[in-house]
Amino acid sequence: MYQALRPSRSEFVPVRTLRYHVRTWGAPSPSRPPLVLLHGWMDVAASWQFVVDALASERHVIAPDWRGFGQSDGGPVDNYWMPDYLADLDWLLDHYAGDAPVDLIGHSMGGNIAMQYGGVRPQRVRRLVNLEGFGMPVLQPSEAPGRFGKWIDQLKRLHKGEMALASYAGPEGVARRLMKTNPRLSQDKADWLAGHWSVARARAEGGERWEILGDPAHKIINANLFRVDEMLALYAAIEAPVLAVVASDDSLQGWWKGRYTLAEFQERLKSVRDVRLARVTDAGHMLHHDQPGQVAALIEPFLTGEGP
Template identity: 50%
Template structure:
């Protein structure tokens, strides 16, 4: 293993029971009277510890809390064979009730988490002071005609559920992280690997419920999502990397023009592109991201 990244700000692990499940949160800094906490939520197949490098780069020692979504990191699995998007909204709502029941928070989400916070900010606009979306593009609209095929695929996958392959060592996990993102420094990958995976008799397994890989039988409806986005009241910051991840993910199925039209519906929107960064921009350019966040949040 290479040298392991040494955090500048060490987090505290806490566990909260939210909606019947034990959720893991990471907490940095102390509560400051009059200053809202910054709540960070990660993307699909990621963990809350993923934000460590950005927290280290913040100049202001403010209170920051990162959540492991249900079925990820050290949070409990749902106990079901499937995961539903509205549950993320419910878990986030319960988390804010615990952390800041009487005052709005600053809320940041990456990728899947970015999609969650955008919908949540439209449903609970009074709970958010500032909103940040890191590459939460959403997905292509899906025609109702796709429902039979999608439901069939889901039913078939339930009979042969997905699994996650084990890794022989944490170094192998770190190598996988760097294969996914060549910009990730070796010491940071080694540190993340400890949070991304756990040791089992079979080897090191990712801290993720394999059920997340099932086909989603609920179709993505753009009109429903945008009905939420249009109700966002908080000043909103959209940040993406200079690499074109939208085309990489979806090709022609989700044209850039479609996404731009969606963003145009969000009131009070600011935009930033981080150079030399891909989808994991909080790993690629943590210092630049932290500087832009502090400018916006302050």
């Protein structure tokens, strides 16, 4: 199994009405701001371990499990909303950084949150790295009736127990599932991740099953239409330099089949006043798992102002 070079510490922080789980590495430094890492959808904070280990120098790193993921509370809810993540992040930065700006890195959903937060609280972000946080395709107003109907239908399915996440006989089953989703993921990393991504829970009928540490309510679509104009306004309000990193595999083509393209995403990035682009080779969407060394080699000089 993968052996962490820089083991994390685990702690719990009150955030609004929730008990947030946060992993930290290193110690605070008066000469360097905290490095805050935001994981993506159906991921956990421990997923950053490979990148933390690949950093050339030690940093004070803070990585929360988002609400309803990992060991963080989700609250008595049956769906999740983007503005809550922004407020949760603000609370976490109050706790860990006070008024001082931080270096902010997000992957996928976490990258989208980082970009939006950078526009909402530009004074709190010193440098920002977006790893495959693309946003969503353009949605037309004519799609609203069907989308609201789908949202309600999914809520009903959730309450009937029809949207439960898969469970597994043991952690090796979780590891196999991770490797099926990401063929580049090595066995040692999959085994390590399985122990942080899932937990054994007893069943009423006897025995136990390993369940993913994620609330099934995260599978409910957002009822509101994604607004590109709002996102571009947030992009334009970002004051920090931004590094946008994509993988060599075209995730957008795989997901949207031409409905939303990498070229469109790059066009949107033109709204950011100070942005540079980078690419990680031999990697898919989970580029922080596939090539943590490349990711670390890109972000470290960017955070120190030495490139790219």
